[in-house]
Amino acid sequence: MSALVRPAARAGSARTRRVSGLLVLLVAGGLHGEASAGAYVFANATRPDSVTHPQVYTGTGGTLADLTICIDTSVNPALAAQAEGSVLKAVATHNRFVSLAADNLAFNAATDIPSGQVDFESTLLHEIGHCIGLAHPNHATESGLAEPARNGTKSAVGANGVFDQGAGADGLHGSRDDVRGDDINLHWYIRNQNNPGLLPATVDTTTMIRALTALPAGHLFAANADRNVMAALGFPNSEAVMQQGAGFNEAQRHFQHDDLVTLRLARTGLDRTTGTADDYRYALRYVGQLNNPSNADCNLRVRLDTSTGFAVCGIGGQTLPNNDLRITSANLAFNSTTNWYFSPGPNTVTTITADTPDPSPVGQPYTVSVTVREAAGISITGEPRGTVLVTDLTADFLGFAGWDGSRGTSPHTTGPTDLLFANGFEAP
């Protein structure tokens, strides 16, 4: 994949400076520009509107301390070391903090996962989601429901004490026409849209709601981003990362809009209004392989052992004044006998091949050429496609289906227009 983008150079007093530009490029099969939300761990029938926040948030907004993650080497150190590349990639995906409406899911030859293996990175991204506050958007196994009813939207039982899960006329569990009796919805959705493939420009309680009072006419329950529901809505190969259920040869390494909107809603803080003082942001930071780390050593402990049959996250929480919860401990466990695929690094390479003119006059656009190619040794059907985000001469390929996100950088200079010579050098 190659592309040209034209960031706008920002005027400035410095004679030479890096360019700050921001441009979203939709390439070949461009993506829909809009996401619905999911559910939070600890929300239940008695506190359905509770939002769960990561450990680094205590109610005070701003840029918070980094949330840290590490790999515990006290058990299976060799396996732990193999996991490091995947941990670094999942951290980068979290920090990229972007999402796709469709094509965040790929299978078999459309991935780099060898046959018969389970992708560790995809599972890790899902468990990290739990460890920062996200629940399954679907009923999942904790409901006790069987397939396919467990694909219905996350809820608590109502007064009758049972889930009244019915697929409705379309036969799809988790869609807008599900018949749910007195079940209590726990899934946040877009007001008057109820479409998990959309992404509102503003994410707070002016656009999002948990109660079923803002469903569009004819809708019966909040829809979730189950893969079959998404396909029916016109978003192919798409499913929330937080939807429960990993399988062989399945890559799900990119957030879907439903995941990101749930995280963004939490980041509006206790008042759930964007643009206010309690809004927060933070980065996830890998702090290395540690021997039996405490929570003070790292907030998210990753361990490969036999304390799980597959993968879990154990989460401690503390109630905040508004009945939200703040996570106080988060331990991830992955089964050490599972046939994991540990992706060693991104399967794409993003390169800025040219930025012209360079130097460029202040305030004038320049053109950036970007290529995204398959990494060495990778064999995936087709060619990379999708979206490249260019900012400050950093090109971020956001990933697409089985293609990983990756980043390319390049220096670029600008100078005052009248001092710039035709040969590209500035006056002394």
Add this chain to the structure above:
Amino acid sequence: MKTAQPVGRALAALGLLAWAGIAAGACAGSAPTTLSLTLIPGEIRGIDHVLQVNVQADGCLRVRRPAHWREPGTWTGPVAAAALRAAASWPALEGITGFDGERVRAELDALEASRGQAYTVEGADRYVLRWTDGDGQAREASFEAIFQYAERYPERSDLAAFAAVVASLQDEAARSDLVAQEPQP
């Protein structure tokens, strides 16, 4: 049948067989199960994902490893741990006789709530133990995410006992000297 063991482990296995008094290959049949573990992971779907570990009255072990394991399929061999061979009188099992997983969870949830705290395990695995006690009575106990809860509440001896039984059976299931039964997936 096939084995997949390095020489050192195979020698160890031979020693074990001699000690257990059970000849190699003698565990291919089935006998009544005296103790079993069923482990159902939460976060996986679409494939055979249940681990089944059966300790038989003849001192043999029969393990069904799920498809997502590195060495899936049905495996057998003599039970290694003496405590498991005498499961009916195993103190660890006596320690969880009467274990009521739902009651334990309710107690723990109430404890957390009284502290203004909460605890959950997302993607929790379900562990089901079934055994026959010294009186010949069939017993069953189940819990979700036992190891995470045992770590969270180290003061709970019932969780520790349940976790110890599960761990023993998991250790048996993962033994490298077990013999695969054809056909393998």
